[in-house]
Amino acid sequence: MKVAGALLVAIVVAALLLPPLLPWGYAAIDWNAVRAPAFSPGHLLGTDSVGRDLLARTLAGTRVTLAVATAAALVALVIGTAWGATAGWFGGRIDEAMMRVVDALYALPFMFVVIVLMVVFGRSVLLVFLGIGAVEWLTMARVVRGQVLALRNRPFILASEAAGAPARAILTGHILPNIASVAIAYLMLTVPQVVMVESFLSFLGLGVQEPLTSLGILVHDGADDMDIAPLTLIVPGFVLVATVVCLNRLGEGLRARMAR
Amino acid sequence: MLAILLRRLATALPTLLAVILLSFVLMRTAPGSPFDSERPLDAATRAAMDRTYGLDQPLIVQLGRYLGNVLQGDFGPSLVYKDFTVSGLIAQGLPVSLTLGGLALILAAALGIAGGILGALRPGGWLDRWIGFKSAVAVALPSFVTGPLLVLVFGLWLSWLPVSGLDSAAAWILPVLALATPTAGAVAKLTRTGLAEAMVQDHVRTARARGLSPLTVLVRHALPPALIPVVSYLGPAAAGLLTGAVVIETVFGLPGLGRYFVQGALNRDYPLVLGVVILYAGLILLFNLIADLLYGLLDPRARG
Numbered sequence: 001m002k003v004a005g006a007l008l009v010a011i012v013v014a015a016l017l018l019p020p021l022l023p024w025g026y027a028a029i030d031w032n033a034v035r036a037p038a039f040s041p042g043h044l045l046g047t048d049s050v051g052r053d054l055l056a057r058t059l060a061g062t063r064v065t066l067a068v069a070t071a072a073a074l075v076a077l078v079i080g081t082a083w084g085a086t087a088g089w090f091g092g093r094i095d096e097a098m099m100r101v102v103d104a105l106y107a108l109p110f111m112f113v114v115i116v117l118m119v120v121f122g123r124s125v126l127l128v129f130l131g132i133g134a135v136e137w138l139t140m141a142r143v144v145r146g147q148v149l150a151l152r153n154r155p156f157i158l159a160s161e162a163a164g165a166p167a168r169a170i171l172t173g174h175i176l177p178n179i180a181s182v183a184i185a186y187l188m189l190t191v192p193q194v195v196m197v198e199s200f201l202s203f204l205g206l207g208v209q210e211p212l213t214s215l216g217i218l219v220h221d222g223a224d225d226m227d228i229a230p231l232t233l234i235v236p237g238f239v240l241v242a243t244v245v246c247l248n249r250l251g252e253g254l255r256a257r258m259a260r
Numbered sequence: 261m262l263a264i265l266l267r268r269l270a271t272a273l274p275t276l277l278a279v280i281l282l283s284f285v286l287m288r289t290a291p292g293s294p295f296d297s298e299r300p301l302d303a304a305t306r307a308a309m310d311r312t313y314g315l316d317q318p319l320i321v322q323l324g325r326y327l328g329n330v331l332q333g334d335f336g337p338s339l340v341y342k343d344f345t346v347s348g349l350i351a352q353g354l355p356v357s358l359t360l361g362g363l364a365l366i367l368a369a370a371l372g373i374a375g376g377i378l379g380a381l382r383p384g385g386w387l388d389r390w391i392g393f394k395s396a397v398a399v400a401l402p403s404f405v406t407g408p409l410l411v412l413v414f415g416l417w418l419s420w421l422p423v424s425g426l427d428s429a430a431a432w433i434l435p436v437l438a439l440a441t442p443t444a445g446a447v448a449k450l451t452r453t454g455l456a457e458a459m460v461q462d463h464v465r466t467a468r469a470r471g472l473s474p475l476t477v478l479v480r481h482a483l484p485p486a487l488i489p490v491v492s493y494l495g496p497a498a499a500g501l502l503t504g505a506v507v508i509e510t511v512f513g514l515p516g517l518g519r520y521f522v523q524g525a526l527n528r529d530y531p532l533v534l535g536v537v538i539l540y541a542g543l544i545l546l547f548n549l550i551a552d553l554l555y556g557l558l559d560p561r562a563r564g
Binding site: 100103104112115116119120192196203204205206216220222226227230233234237240241244245248249 | 271274275278283286396397399400401402404405407408409411416499503506510521522526528536537541
């Protein structure tokens with residue numbers, strides 16, 4: 001978990017702080033260095049098929065991928081918590097109906113729903129993360145509902161109910177603080193999933209669009225050019241896999257710690 | 261068993277219907293039309309086209325007609341692949357996709373269960389930690405990274421295996437391997453956790469105390485309950501393999517359903533996308549159903 005955390009922090013810090021220090025921007029074209037090999041002057045990792053710096057592009061792509069993933073995971077957190085807390089709080093028929101909806105949605109081919117959304121509403125970054133967030137909230141809803149259900153009959157909740165506190169006050173004052181740690185652990189586990197979905201969509205040309213770049217687009221471009229410049233595939237692919245592995249490790253570690 | 265089947269069907273069928281409704285309405289209310297192009301059609305041609313494809317009718321009439329046709333296995337004409345019906349394209353692509361997905365599922369189950377067993381034999385040992393690390397990485401290896409990498413190493417650098425098309429049996433190796441990797445990792449993890457839990461349970465201890473051989477204890481007594489989480493993972497795994505197949509077919513140039521789906525999505529070929537989504541949803545629901553039935557076989561308590 002420590003190694004994973006350190007590597008993740010390194011990736012995030014590099015993606016956020018390093019780009020301004022590089023001699024070339026992620027969209028700038030160096031006509032004198034098309035498909036330059038690694039360690040060329042000015043291009044530490046070489047350039048792609050039109051002479052753009054691979055390191056700068058990978059960092060920019062990582063930034064976009066992580067930004068989309070964080071935003072989408074937050075959307076999932078909000079929807080999932082609201083849905084799960086409502087179901088768990090009211091219980092009974094409402095709970096059953098709401099969870100039946102979640103079960104039904106679980107059985108759906110998510111990726112295809114997102115793709116249909118992309119096809120229908122055009123491809124924009126905003127929509128990418130809204131769409132992904134809208135389908136990734138299910139696990140969160142289940143987890144939160146379970147937590148709320150367990151808290152529902154604890155003495156301190158019953159006491160504040162008996163004291164006449166309104167439901168809204170109990171939910172925000174007692175329930176939310178108690179489920180926050182578990183919700184955050186699952187938030188950490190949602191981020192890598194969203195990273196995968198975003199990269200998948202971008203790889204197919206249905207997600208983030210040029211001139212913006214993301215790890216999925218870079219892997220796609222790299223795959224097209226790998227026989228001549230293999231690094232253009234290997235570098236973004238490695239960053240993507242490393243990011244997802246680290247996030248998964250951290251999330252699982254957090255979950256194990258929070259589960260008590 | 262029949263009761264479970266009926267109960268599950270009672271949720272699965274409305275879900276499928278909801279998918280059809282939702283994607284149909286989304287598709288039809290979308291801005292833009294498949295007949296949009298750089299040179300706009302004149303009004304008369306446009307009206308004639310709309311009439312031919314029934315697009316001038318009210319939405320509810322279109323929906324009713326579409327549902328009726330789908331029930332008869334007719335998903336309408338493809339708007340982009342002229343002279344092809346969507347059903348025809350599906351009939352061409354489905355066998356390739358099913359073979360790809362089926363082989364990957366078998367490989368993933370074999371590798372994953374074997375890995376999980378090996379890891380659980382000595383929890384915390386070097387083999388367990390090594391397999392644990394491998395499966396954590398495998399889960400994070402999306403097919404669109406593994407696919408091109410395998411092509412690069414085994415196709416281009418070593419020239420051992422073909423990199424695209426389906427001209428020989430060897431051509432299946434790389435796509436199936438790339439597709440199976442993440443599922444195998446997940447299965448290994450589930451098996452490992454399930455088996456470690458099962459190994460310390462009373463019925464396994466009893467079986468050991470009766471002097472049964474370690475192999476019998478493992479296969480007859482510990483493995484069935486340990487495989488329950490793996491079986492419930494079958495539904496999500498099928499979904500993962502189908503989505504993965506979309507990428508794999510694009511990367512390796514296989515004439516499967518996924519490629520038509522992506523092309524259809526990029527070209528706004530509504531009937532094609534709709535048909536494939538309905539088919540995928542049906543397949544995934546079917547796999548969830550099979551998983552529920554297998555669940556009953558493995559866990560007598562769930563038969564009720």
